[in-house]
Amino acid sequence: MAYLLIFLVCFPFAAAFVVYGIGRFHKAARDYAAAAAGLVEFAAMLIAVCPVYKMFVEGNMPQALRRAVIPGVCGMGLSFTLDGFRSIYGVIAAFMWLATLLFSREYFKHHRNRNRYYLFNLMTLGALLGVFFAADLFTAFVFFEIMSFTSYVWVAQEENKAALRAAETYLAVAVIGGLAMLLGLFFLYHELGTLDMAQLLSAASSCKNKASLYLAGALIFFGYAAKAGAFPLHIWLPKAHPVAPAPASALLSGILTKSGIFGIIAVSTNLFLWDERWGLFVLAIGVATMALGAVLAVFSVDIKRTLACSSMSQIGFILVGIGMQGILGEENALAVRGTLLHMVNHSLFKLILFLVAGTVYMNVHKLDLNAVRGFGRKKKLLHAVFLSGALGIGGIPLFSGYISKTLLHEGIVEGIAQAGGNVLWFLKVVEWLFLISGGMTIAYMTKLYVALFWEKNSDSRIQQSYDGQKTYWSPVSGAPVVFAAGLVALFGLLPQIFMNRIADFGGGFFGLADYAGSVSYFSLENLKGAAISMAIGAVIYAGIRRFLMKETKAGKEYVMALPKWLDLEQLLYRPLLLRILPFLGALACRILDSLVDFVIVLLRKSVYRDRKIPHELPEGNTLTHVLGKIFDGARRGKRALLRQEIPENEATYEHRFAVQWEKFMETNTIIGRSLSFGLLLFYVGLVFTLLYLLICS
Numbered sequence: 001m002a003y004l005l006i007f008l009v010c011f012p013f014a015a016a017f018v019v020y021g022i023g024r025f026h027k028a029a030r031d032y033a034a035a036a037a038g039l040v041e042f043a044a045m046l047i048a049v050c051p052v053y054k055m056f057v058e059g060n061m062p063q064a065l066r067r068a069v070i071p072g073v074c075g076m077g078l079s080f081t082l083d084g085f086r087s088i089y090g091v092i093a094a095f096m097w098l099a100t101l102l103f104s105r106e107y108f109k110h111h112r113n114r115n116r117y118y119l120f121n122l123m124t125l126g127a128l129l130g131v132f133f134a135a136d137l138f139t140a141f142v143f144f145e146i147m148s149f150t151s152y153v154w155v156a157q158e159e160n161k162a163a164l165r166a167a168e169t170y171l172a173v174a175v176i177g178g179l180a181m182l183l184g185l186f187f188l189y190h191e192l193g194t195l196d197m198a199q200l201l202s203a204a205s206s207c208k209n210k211a212s213l214y215l216a217g218a219l220i221f222f223g224y225a226a227k228a229g230a231f232p233l234h235i236w237l238p239k240a241h242p243v244a245p246a247p248a249s250a251l252l253s254g255i256l257t258k259s260g261i262f263g264i265i266a267v268s269t270n271l272f273l274w275d276e277r278w279g280l281f282v283l284a285i286g287v288a289t290m291a292l293g294a295v296l297a298v299f300s301v302d303i304k305r306t307l308a309c310s311s312m313s314q315i316g317f318i319l320v321g322i323g324m325q326g327i328l329g330e331e332n333a334l335a336v337r338g339t340l341l342h343m344v345n346h347s348l349f350k351l352i353l354f355l356v357a358g359t360v361y362m363n364v365h366k367l368d369l370n371a372v373r374g375f376g377r378k379k380k381l382l383h384a385v386f387l388s389g390a391l392g393i394g395g396i397p398l399f400s401g402y403i404s405k406t407l408l409h410e411g412i413v414e415g416i417a418q419a420g421g422n423v424l425w426f427l428k429v430v431e432w433l434f435l436i437s438g439g440m441t442i443a444y445m446t447k448l449y450v451a452l453f454w455e456k457n458s459d460s461r462i463q464q465s466y467d468g469q470k471t472y473w474s475p476v477s478g479a480p481v482v483f484a485a486g487l488v489a490l491f492g493l494l495p496q497i498f499m500n501r502i503a504d505f506g507g508g509f510f511g512l513a514d515y516a517g518s519v520s521y522f523s524l525e526n527l528k529g530a531a532i533s534m535a536i537g538a539v540i541y542a543g544i545r546r547f548l549m550k551e552t553k554a555g556k557e558y559v560m561a562l563p564k565w566l567d568l569e570q571l572l573y574r575p576l577l578l579r580i581l582p583f584l585g586a587l588a589c590r591i592l593d594s595l596v597d598f599v600i601v602l603l604r605k606s607v608y609r610d611r612k613i614p615h616e617l618p619e620g621n622t623l624t625h626v627l628g629k630i631f632d633g634a635r636r637g638k639r640a641l642l643r644q645e646i647p648e649n650e651a652t653y654e655h656r657f658a659v660q661w662e663k664f665m666e667t668n669t670i671i672g673r674s675l676s677f678g679l680l681l682f683y684v685g686l687v688f689t690l691l692y693l694l695i696c697s
Contacts, residue, residue, distance in 0.1 A: 002068035004048045005080045005133055008090070009143075012041060012126035016119045023115040031105040034118045038098040041125065045094040049087040056084060056505055067135055074142060079196075081135040085340070085509030088502060089132050089262070092347050093255050097125050099480030100247035103355055106477045107247055107362050113157065117245070120153040124251075131259045137185055137195040137220070140263060144181070148174035148227070151256060154248035155240045166239040173226045173236045181223025181263075187216035188271075200270035201511075213271060217278065220267050228260030229312045230319060231289040235573060238296060241308030242367065246358020249304055253311040254350035258343055261318055265339075268322055269511045279326020280423070283430065286323050290316025291433050294440035298447075298540065299548065301558040303357045303367045306444055307350065310393065313437060314346045317408060320434065324411045325510065327423070333517060334414060336510040337503040338407030344502060345392060345400045345491075348484050352389035355481045356382060359473050360452070369448070369558045374457040378467045381482070383453050388485035390445040392492065394537070395438050397522065397530055400491035403499050406521055409434060409529045435529065439536025446541045451558070458554035495521050597670070620658025628654025 015037035023030030071077040082090070101121070108114050127150055130143030152174070156167035189195055191212050192203040207213055222233070229237040237257075241249045264282070272278035293313030300306040321339030325332040359382065360372050376382050388399065395405040412434060416427045457463040491498045507515065520526065549556045620628070631653035639646060 004044065005068040005082060006070065008041065008044055008048060009080065009126055009130045009133060011044070012037065012122045012129070015040075016122035016126075019122060020115050020119040023118065027114070030115065030118065034122065035098070035101045035105065037122060038094070038101040038125075042091075042094040042098045045090050048082060049091060052082055052084065052087050053505065074138075076136075076138050076195075078130075078139045078142065079135040080130075080133040080139065082133060083509055085506035086132050088340075088344065088506045089255075089258065090129060092344065093125065093128055093132065095480075096251060096255050096347065096351050097121075099351060099355070099484070100250055102480060103358065103477045104245075104247045106474050107245065107358055111245070113159070116153060117157055117248075120150045121248070124150040124154075124256075128255065128259055132262060134197075136197055137188070137200075137263075137266065140266070141178075141181060141185060144223075144227070144259065144263070145178050147256070147259065148178060151248075151252065154252065155244050157245055157248065158243060160243070162239075163243040166236070166243045170236040170240050173233055177223040177226030177233065179223075180219045180226075184216045184219025184221075184223065187212060187219065191216065197266055197270050201273060204271045214278070217267050217271050218281075221264060221282075224260040224263030224267070225285065226260070228257050228264065228315050228319075229289075230260075230285055230315060231292055231312075234289065234293070234312050237312050238300075238305055238308045241311070241354075242302055242304045246304070246354055246361060249308070250351050250354035250358070253308065253354060254347040257311060257315055258347065261315070261322075261343060264319070264322060265510065268326065269509070272326060273511050274329040274332070275326050276329070276423075277326075279323045279328075280426070281323070282319055282326065283323025286316050286319025286321075287430055287433055288316070289313070289319060290437045292316075294437045294444070296562075297444040298440050298544065299560060299562045300444070301369045301560050303360065303369065303372065303448060303452075304354070305367075306448060307353050307357060310353075310441065310444065311346075311350060313441065314342070314349075314393065316437070317405070317434075318342050318346070320430065321408045321411060324408075324415055327415050327427075328411065328418065331414065331418070332411070333507075333512055333515045334407050334519070335411035336507055336512045337515070338404050338409075338411055340503055340506050340510070341499055342401075342404035342408060345404050345488070348488055349389050349393040349401065351484050352385060352481055352488070353393070355477075356386045356389070359477075363469065363472050369451045370458070373451045373455050374463045375466050376453040377456070377463075379453075379469075379472060381478070382472065385478075385481055385485040386449065386452065388488045390449050392488040394442040394445050395530055395533060396442075397527060398489070398492045400488045400495075400499065402492060402530055403495045403521055405438060406526045406529065407519065410519065410526070435532050436536055438530075438533035440540055442534060442537025443540035443544060446537065447544055447558075458552075458557070619655065620661050624657035624661045625654060628652060628657045631657075 015033075019030055019033045019037060022033050068080045069077060070079075104117070104121075108117065111117075124147055127143045127147035131140050131147060134140035134143065148171070152167055152171050155170045156163050185195060191207055191209060192200065194200065194203055204213060226233040237253075241253060244252060268278065268282060290313050293309050293311070293316055297306050297309035297313060300309055318339055321335050321342065324335035325339065328335055357367070360375055361367055364372050364375060366372055376386065392399040392401040395401045409431070412427060412431045416424060416431065419427050457466065504515065548559060548561055550559050635653070638644075
């Protein structure tokens with residue numbers, strides 16, 4: 001098991017360079033090699049999961065499974081482990097990578113820089129599995145940062161202006177989040193003396209400095225939430241997906257965001273298990289993310305941007321589940337199971353929906369709803385696949401999304417029954433925002449579905465070409481998408497057999513013991529929640545048809561009603577980071593520099609004022625006095641020899657040298673007392689220290 005875990009993490013890195021090398025000589029062979037690497041990884045993942053699942057079935061699942069350790073890396077070493085939850089997401093990650101690698105062969109047929117794409121694609125897989133299999137927060141941090149830099153290339157792949165700007169935003173958010181996380185890990189290690197996930201809970205329970213734990217947890221949460229796309233760190237997500245290739249978008253949305261959720265769960269369950277205050281904090285972030293993402297998706301008219309904003313909203317649903325776990329305490333089984341199952345469902349939904357969007361783009365090279373309207377009218381298989389994903393993410397009964405959203409809703413209802421005071425009112429608001437956000441999900445997915453598969457294009461010739469197109473993807477590209485769509489329907493039809501089993505297998509990571517209860521998913525009470533969201537969705541979709549479409553000569557067209565200036569990145573973050581903070585920093589340094597100089601001058605003129613000493617020269621020093629005498633004597637000798645007149649009020653050389661000496665000393669004193677000069681010397685010393693360490697170590 002230990003060697004297999006290390007193989008699962010390291011093999012994609014090795015395969016990435018092999019595939020890149022093959023691609024330098026033969027493009028088709030490279031595509032097959034990349035797909036073969038994905039297949040090997042998926043097979044190895046299934047082999048690794050088998051003994052874990054066997055232990056689970058036999059009922060002897062240990063709390064701590066065998067670890068794989070690589071000692072000495074970065075001083076603390078790297079450690080990996082595998083449990084039920086990690087097994088589930090290892091299989092999902094390997095399957096999604098295999099599916100997108102198979103799809104990429106056709107999608108990138110006429111694209112540039114495919115070698116680079118495959119190189120960083122496989123490296124990102126290794127880094128992602130390093131995060132999911134990490135047994136401690138340090139290992140998770142190392143691979144999390146590797147993943148941030150390798151996945152940056154996906155966003156910048158097309159190298160146009162929009163792609164490079166989105167990649168810049170993505171990298172900035174990732175780096176800032178990583179720095180915050182690193183600071184949080186420093187604080188946490190200082191307080192608890194360990195970053196091992198298996199030891200954090202006991203160490204945190206005995207820690208008396210709870211304020212420091214909350215600070216460390218908030219910083220780590222900030223770093224992981226940046227990758228998850230949680231508000232207010234979501235700014236990269238709606239911009240990265242439209243410019244990234246569709247296979248990369250499916251992975252960014254479906255699986256990379258879950259690495260951020262993984263970290264948030266690890267902190268929430270190992271540091272703040274059953275902590276109501278932490279739960280309220282996560283719940284507030286989740287509700288804002290859920291509602292705002294849904295609003296942005298409703299207004300969007302670009303397929304991939306709509307799906308990207310949808311990802312933000314669904315991440316909010318998951319965060320709501322995590323927050324409810326803290327509020328419900330030991331009775332949080334429904335919230336735990338809903339969180340886990342919605343994570344699994346969302347990964348499947350986004351694999352389906354983004355690859356369908358990629359199929360549209362692959363054939364039309366456009367993503368605007370008005371341009372691609374009517375593309376799928378006579379494409380029955382594509383129609384069925386998209387409909388499965390849309391109904392699933394909308395939480396419609398008989399599809400898997402209904403199961404996970406029902407559990408999340410039941411968790412909120414249970415919290416309302418237990419709560420009191422201000423928490424009670426807050427949870428009631430949360431419930432309605434949950435149902436309204438579910439309604440908005442149905443509305444924007446209906447908008448995409450109707451535009452693609454029912455409406456006709458405004459240009460009859462374009463519609464005729466769409467209708468006449470019989471081949472829109474190859475069997476190899478379409479097979480994994482069809483399989484995923486089938487799983488969404490199967491899981492929704494038979495939740496007791498499939499979804500309950502998945503929830504039981506992965507619940508241990510959340511601190512959930514054996515769950516003996518049962519949920520009647522199709523009871524009238526649970527169907528009522530879905531019906532409310534469906535009714536809200538119908539009303540919102542009617543509003544889209546009424547207010548977010550305009551009449552033109554060719555008929556009605558979708559319009560983007562949100563003003564362009566209403567962009568959090570442009571409105572706040574870029575001015576703050578590029579203008580306001582540098583200005584405030586420079587102003588603070590200027591004030592500190594002047595303050596230090598003022599204090600020194602004040603001390604020199606008061607406490608440390610100069611005092612005359614016996615035989616002190618009136619000006620200058622001994623050197624200027626001697627040199628001045630020599631030069632003055634030489635000048636008098638020259639004038640006496642040449643019989644020249646001596647001018648009146650002529651300055652002596654002794655005075656001139658003394659004045660220059662005083663100027664030199666005054667300038668030197670000002671520089672020496674300057675804070676800026678002190679900082680400059682500090683950095684020079686730091687550079688020489690680093691050079692010494694590099695050369696001598």
